[in-house]
Amino acid sequence: ARYAHVLSSELGIAKGERVAVQVEKSPQALFLYLACLRAGLIYFPLNTAYPRAELDYFLGDAEPQVFICAPQTLPMAQELAIARNVPHVYTLDADGSGSWTERCQSAQTAFDTVVCQADDTATLLYTSGTTGRPKGAMLSHGNLAANSLTLHHAWGWQDGDVLLHALPLFHAHGLFVACHCALLNGSSMLFLPKFEARALMNWLPQATVFMGVPTYYTRLLAEADFGRQHCANMRLFISGSAPLLEQTFTAFQERTGHTILERYGMTETVMNISNPLNGPRHAGTVGLPLPGVSIRIIDDQGNDVDVGHIGRLLVKGDNVFKAYWRRPEKTAEEFTTDGYFITGDLALRDEDGYITLVGRSKDLIITGGYNVYPKEVERCIDLLDGVIESAVIGVPHNDYGEAVVAVVVKDKDRADVTDESLRVALETQLGGYKIPKRIIFTAELPRNAMGKVLKNVLRDEYCYQSAVGRGA
């Protein structure tokens, strides 16, 4: 109430105006989000990793009235705010101190909630999408409420649930999916500043629900003493934001006795598809459409594909955002005439209705006229002995248009795992055109904060090397 009061009444920020926030995770940052919802202001969180040039773009594009930043970035924030006409700048530190909390300390503790309609914009989150500069996805109060109620029910939140929260707060996963469920349930959250495997293991015994990106699970499994004893109180482990490898799913099951529930969503839609709470959770799939979400999988002509065939995944429902911020042409491009949002993901549905994602459509490789879905090749490589994980990309090739290239992380002690040995092993499993023309070993795949492999970084890095490489 105090935060809402300062924003609305003292600073005079009007309904529908933006509050930009680039701060470390803290309970106060969450209160700031809730204050914006309560005051009818648009909460606009920014990844703490964004450098100056990107911030400048976001402030210019979104035109916020307030910018709340970390104390260390204040001089830069002030300069950018002057250049972009942002009238108010405050700081908020990870420990909750800063000029923002100071300003709010003596504010009134009563606030009349500003009435919002389902269609009113609640948040603005930028996403890089498939092409061009990041676009702001406007999520409405109706979108957030619909999705939160659905998830609260689908994942069986119950009395006594305690959420262990280790995700960042600037992304839909940590801010909406995790916090909304706990808040709707009136649950406690164990609010960790960031993910760190040892800290997580200390807190897990006091929690019942955990949500993470796949990397969190692989890091937990990398701790030799992690096991059942840490999970005795746990009811549910959920994974999303990036593909959970089948071997992680299985290893986690073996080590802890828990079956990770994988789900699929995106900034523009929050959650769409989820493995069931009660019912089989299939490794490598993201499950079934959530209640209230309808999906289609279509071919290039716009026709629904048959079971087992790959196509473009479309979604529709009260969870789906209304538009990109000030980009009507982009919004129009990414919706079909009958109101489905084109997710940019490629997927197939099996006979039981479970959906498997096979990659982003922009990552599809077309080599010599044949389509290669990176996920299919990655899956085969990942299952080979001595391989930890892989990413398959297309790089320009004079003859084939694009060539399939695999970037592989292998077990450090396996000198016997080579480009040649992997290709020989793949020959029995994949059609010739799908076998990577070149396999490059690396110590680690580049990932963003949500654990997504940055394929554009790999493409930039290996583009030239691979084109002149052996076999390419």
Ligand code: AMP
């Ligand atoms: P973002 O907008 O940053 O949340 O990214 C959304 C994208 O993450 C989706 O379009 C998918 O490509 C990917 N994604 C989310 N959940 C999963 C999942 N469980 N498995 C594979 N990819 C996922």
